[in-house]
Amino acid sequence: MLDLVRFVVTLQSLYPFWKDASQIEAKREERLRALLAYAARHSPFYRRRFAGLDLARCTLTDLPTLTKSEMMAHYDDVVTDRRIKKADLSAFVDDPRNLGRLYLGRYGVSHTSGSQGQPALIVQDRDALNLVFAVQFARGTKLKRRFLPHLGRILNPARMAVLTVQPGFYPSASAFAYFPKFLTPFFKVLHLTVSDPMARNIRKLERFRPEFITGYASALEAFGREEAEGRMRLREIGCLQQITNVAEPLSNEAGDFLERVFAARVTDEYAMGECLVLSSGCVAGRGSHLNADLAILEVVDDQGQPVPPGTEGSKVLLTNLYNRVQPIIRYEIDDRVMMSASPCRCGSPLPRIEKVSGRTKDRLWIETGGKRREVPYYVFLSGLHHVLELAEHQVVQTGPRNFEIRAVPVSGQQLSADRIRQVVMEQVKAEGLENAFDLKIEIVPEIARGPSGKIARVKNEYATMVPED
Structure with a gap:
């Protein structure tokens, strides 16, 4: 009371x-x-x-x-x-x-x-x-x-x-x-x-x-x-x-x-x-x-x-x-x-x-059963939350079911690609999407910045190759 x-x-x-x-x-x-x-x-x-x-x-x-x-x-x-x-x-x-x-x-x-x-x-x-x-x-x-x-x-x-x-x-x-x-x-x-x-x-x-x-x-x-x-x-x-x-x-x-x-x-x-x-x-x-x-x-x-x-x-x-x-x-x-x-x-x-406007992100999607389905960026973020050694990241879609996470470690610390894959795929599995994803993890020293000087957290490179529905 x-x-x-x-x-x-x-x-x-x-x-x-x-x-x-x-x-x-x-x-x-x-x-x-x-x-x-x-x-x-x-x-x-x-x-x-x-x-x-x-x-x-x-x-x-x-x-x-x-x-x-x-x-x-x-x-x-x-x-x-x-x-x-x-x-x-x-x-x-x-x-x-x-x-x-x-x-x-x-x-x-x-x-x-x-x-x-x-x-x-x-x-x-x-x-x-x-x-x-x-x-x-x-x-x-x-x-x-x-x-x-x-x-x-x-x-x-x-x-x-x-x-x-x-x-x-x-x-x-x-x-x-x-x-x-x-x-x-x-x-x-x-x-x-x-x-x-x-x-x-x-x-x-x-x-x-x-x-x-x-x-x-x-x-x-x-x-x-x-x-x-x-x-x-x-x-x-x-x-x-x-x-x-x-x-x-x-x-x-x-x-x-x-x-x-x-x-x-x-x-x-x-x-x-x-x-x-x-x-x-x-x-x-x-x-x-x-x-x-x-x-x-x-x-x-x-x-x-x-x-x-x-x-x-x-x-x-x-x-x-x-x-x-x-x-x-x-x-x-x-x-x-x-x-x-x-x-x-x-x-x-x-x-x-x-x-x-700083939060606008490319849209990610997968193709299942001949249809296109949107995948929220937060499916990836929910796993990345747990990686405190992560300084920067970028999620890139490279194909209809192909995604890549580029990860930069905090200065003086080490990142494990296996650990990143584990925590992200745990979330993907919880969403029932584990069979729709092929995920690649790349540990990099830096991520290229765009013309504004900012890092695009999400890029859909595949979207530029295929027509919109």
Whole structure:
């Protein structure tokens, strides 16, 4: 009961910021100063890093930036609980039986996707995990209202279907694995695996009657085609209210198509394992709103200088304001983001993220039974999560069933091609695709960068050789 009361208090604290931008700025500043002070006191890494800085008065740009490789190299000193050890965490996530269990009885654990090259370990306490769902209730749907009306959900729980690859320690699945038990009277979740037969997933969806669907753009578009062609009848059932795209870019055309065939609102969310509540999908238009009271997102150029709204940056610097056990402060991420230069028509004072283009990836697919079937990039990433010695990677499709992973080791460490094959094929097998893949692993000293200076994590070289269906 106490956990539910704390959740209600958190939920209530999130609503007023739809009304007053000055409150957002004040809360952001308050949380930033508290985070800096806490990190300097409890993290040996940040104590050294912040030496000589007046943390009560310095500007954000006075603080040094942090790369993923730095964080992972100094992991045991970055975290603020001295009992947390990188080697122990790595062993913890290598055992699938630990999914949903709290490390040290206190912390949820996930791997970042590795879509930036090297995977990273993320730990957060229960309050941080619960915040993911509080933000979804408060800002992620059209229901911008206080908690009391949600009490009716005890008799009629909200129903969400989640479309991902097989459950694992990747961020989106990990968050639902730690779903708060005290919320189960209010909220029912159906997890669907995108590689399961489409007909089976359709039957599950129709029986479940979801009000909300969350998933990858490629999976959402596939279900949209089934609905449009009459093989699914969610629109006829009349249950679906909102569709939320995560992890992959969704074009305006695809979003319009989904809204048309399902007669439901389509929103986008931009987040990462290092900050799962970075944004909430706009309920009135494309793009998402930065939860600026919970995180700071600096859009910068190649030299780390800020770019104005309406201009696409070369990377972003993330500061997570609510995770104190693993402080993430001015953390570099190779996403090309553009903030909106004008207020959002929905009326929210939260800054609007207009476009995220750095995550666009070539689509991968296989040919089975004479038909082409899309394979999510995350099928590969779910295995690569476990290879902490991996600095960079690239997944390349070279034939109708031929894939190659090019892997670069962290400086001073060794990579095992057999280990990479093992962990990736375990995930491929879990998805029921082991007989559809021929996989080659190549350990290389570096991966060629494109004209933008960035590494393409996915390349479909075969797609340029064959016509589209």
